[in-house]
Amino acid sequence: MSKIELNKRQEKIVEIVKANGPITGEQIADQLHLTRATLRPDLAILTMAGFLEARPRVGYYYTGKTDTQRLTDELKKLQxxxxxxxxxxxxxxxxxxxxxxxxxxxxxxxxxxxxxxxxxxxxxxxxxxxxxxxxxxxxxxxxxxxxxxxxxxxxxxxxxxxxxxxxxxxxxxxxxxxxxxxxxxxxxxxxxxxxxxxxxxxxxxxxxxxxx
Amino acid sequence: MSKIELNKRQEKIVEIVKANGPITGEQIADQLHLTRATLRPDLAILTMAGFLEARPRVGYYYTGKTDTQRLTDELKKLQxxxxxxxxxxxxxxxxxxxxxxxxxxxxxxxxxxxxxxxxxxxxxxxxxxxxxxxxxxxxxxxxxxxxxxxxxxxxxxxxxxxxxxxxxxxxxxxxxxxxxxxxxxxxxxxxxxxxxxxxxxxxxxxxxxxxx
Incomplete structure (x- = not known):
């Protein structure tokens, strides 16, 4: 079950996307004064865990799913x-x-x-x-x-x-x-x-x- | 299952308690420029849902429980x-x-x-x-x-x-x-x-x- 504790940077990314999404990875990096490469692992984790979704040529947006929804989503995926x-x-x-x-x-x-x-x-x-x-x-x-x-x-x-x-x-x-x-x-x-x-x-x- | 969508004010309260807890209801009200009475229902909801805990003569503090933990907590309580x-x-x-x-x-x-x-x-x-x-x-x-x-x-x-x-x-x-x-x-x-x-x-x- 994805029971994810976000680190501070990941929480900040979620906040930024929540407020400004859809937003590109580059724009998120700018706001955090970091390089795109540094953020890549965080963005991957947030996308896989279902916090964010990424759309080509649009950017990241916030899924609005709570942990609870993600949890029942996981349960629904069991094979x-x-x-x-x-x-x-x-x-x-x-x-x-x-x-x-x-x-x-x-x-x-x-x-x-x-x-x-x-x-x-x-x-x-x-x-x-x-x-x-x-x-x-x-x-x-x-x-x-x-x-x-x-x-x-x-x-x-x-x-x-x-x-x-x-x-x-x-x-x-x-x-x-x-x-x-x-x-x-x-x-x-x-x-x-x-x-x-x-x-x-x-x-x-x-x-x-x-x-x- | 408690699948709670917090409203903006409740989210703010959680942020304040996260940053400053333990903190009294009065102090939270001050920070939000609201009366204690206005906040009472929000504090009750946040406490019942497990986001916050209240200790007499100490105040509110953040439980640090994720939605996932609260969900499995609910499952563990079924009778x-x-x-x-x-x-x-x-x-x-x-x-x-x-x-x-x-x-x-x-x-x-x-x-x-x-x-x-x-x-x-x-x-x-x-x-x-x-x-x-x-x-x-x-x-x-x-x-x-x-x-x-x-x-x-x-x-x-x-x-x-x-x-x-x-x-x-x-x-x-x-x-x-x-x-x-x-x-x-x-x-x-x-x-x-x-x-x-x-x-x-x-x-x-x-x-x-x-x-x-």
């Missing part, structure tokens, strides 16, 4: 790839009983089901497995493809999707996890999993300023 | 009572089969088990129920008290506990939900439930500035 967990997959040919065993062994709440070429074909939640297990059938003899959620009813995400969009999807669809997929010509490759646990961790990290 | 969901309870006398049906009917991932006086005695997760359902016993004939997590192994929280402490507990204990309880002389009354879904919603609300 799946930085927070995803390892996916646990089972083959479409295994039985419901084997899927339940895998779920306990791997200690996850959601399994992704893949075909013989390892492409995503289904999702199994703890709820799906529980529903089946109270039925009267033999769990060893039911293949997972009978009970899994299948395409096109699976909600997926990609590595560069925004964490907030995934959080919204988890809530709206009332599910615990999404598969993170990579598009290939043959189908969707499962490369990660993102869950409400990841979201809870992000909340904790966010409050302890651990996200950068 | 369970403002975000908890309704708890779903079952009696300790019901069967595992009935508990599973309740879980599906109410569409929750965690049930709280209460005794005949309605005090908390156990917790049942979807995982507990799934584990039991793949056993060879008749689910209708197993009472929940055989398989539930029981005191003192239940992690509970109270209404005025901090959301962040609960989020940490959910992660550390690897559970999906905590009961929110009220202490009585006879035992713990279950008055709410707080889950990773609540945490995911808080994250979304936080980014869309909906938390106040």
């Amino acid at each position: 799946v790839k930085d927070f995803q967990s390892i996916p646990i997959v089972v083959s479409v040919n295994v039985s419901v009983y084997d899927a339940i065993c895998t779920m306990f062994l791997e200690d996850v709440g959601t399994l992704f089901v893949v075909d013989n070429q390892s492409y995503l074909v289904g999702v199994l939640s703890r709820k799906d497995l529980l529903r089946t297990s109270i039925g009267k059938q033999e769990l060893e003899s039911i293949p997972v493809n009978i009970i899994m959620t299948r395409m096109p009813n699976i909600t997926v995400c990609r590595q560069d999707d925004l964490i907030l969009d995934v959080a919204n999807a988890l809530i709206e669809k009332q599910i615990d996890a999404l598969p993170v997929v990579k598009d290939t010509e043959m189908g969707l490759e499962v490369i990660g999993r993102i869950t409400k646990t990841n979201m809870t961790k992000i909340l904790v990290d966010f409050a302890s300023d651990d996200i950068s | 369970v009572k403002d975000f908890q969901s309704i708890p779903i309870v079952v009696s300790v006398n019901v069967s595992v089969y009935d508990a599973i049906c309740t879980m599906f009917l109410e569409d929750v991932g965690t049930l709280f088990v209460v005794d005949n006086q309605s005090y908390l005695v156990g917790v049942l997760s979807r995982k507990d129920l799934l584990r039991t359902s793949i056993g060879k016993q008749e689910l209708e004939s197993i009472p929940v008290n055989i398989i539930m997590t029981r005191m003192p192994n239940i992690t509970v929280c109270r209404q005025d506990d901090l959301i962040l402490d609960v989020a940490n507990a959910l992660i550390e204990k690897q559970i999906d939900a905590l009961p929110v309880v009220k202490d009585t002389e006879m035992g713990l009354e279950v008055i709410g439930r707080i889950t990773k879904t609540n945490m995911t919603k808080i994250l979304v609300d936080f980014a869309s500035d909906d938390i106040s």
Whole structure:
């Protein structure tokens, strides 16, 4: 999270741009009796941190964003790839009983089901497995493809999707996890999993300023 | 979330206190050629928002907190009572089969088990129920008290506990939900439930500035 303490010179630059923007780097340097080169790092920091924006042939202007806005802006930028967990997959040919065993062994709440070429074909939640297990059938003899959620009813995400969009999807669809997929010509490759646990961790990290 | 846009006079006050603090309200008023009474609302706002602190017989001083710090301070102050969901309870006398049906009917991932006086005695997760359902016993004939997590192994929280402490507990204990309880002389009354879904919603609300 960009939690920036400006130094005195940077604060002065912000004040000057606030009062006179749009203003060129040269004009700012003049006002501070410094060279343009000396100011270059400060201007770069202020622009990257979102205090100022630079427009070619116009100059710098003040964005008017408070630290708070910049902070939620940062939160809005978080991407799946930085927070995803390892996916646990089972083959479409295994039985419901084997899927339940895998779920306990791997200690996850959601399994992704893949075909013989390892492409995503289904999702199994703890709820799906529980529903089946109270039925009267033999769990060893039911293949997972009978009970899994299948395409096109699976909600997926990609590595560069925004964490907030995934959080919204988890809530709206009332599910615990999404598969993170990579598009290939043959189908969707499962490369990660993102869950409400990841979201809870992000909340904790966010409050302890651990996200950068 | 306190996302405060200061007006010009408030900005001036902050500048004066930054430069001269600790400083009394009267001295600030003098510098601005205003009366103490005129400034009272501004000083109250600046103090409540965390820009300034007031110490009796000393005056106002600048806290040096950035908006970002104030924002995470706000997040750290969130309490369970403002975000908890309704708890779903079952009696300790019901069967595992009935508990599973309740879980599906109410569409929750965690049930709280209460005794005949309605005090908390156990917790049942979807995982507990799934584990039991793949056993060879008749689910209708197993009472929940055989398989539930029981005191003192239940992690509970109270209404005025901090959301962040609960989020940490959910992660550390690897559970999906905590009961929110009220202490009585006879035992713990279950008055709410707080889950990773609540945490995911808080994250979304936080980014869309909906938390106040």
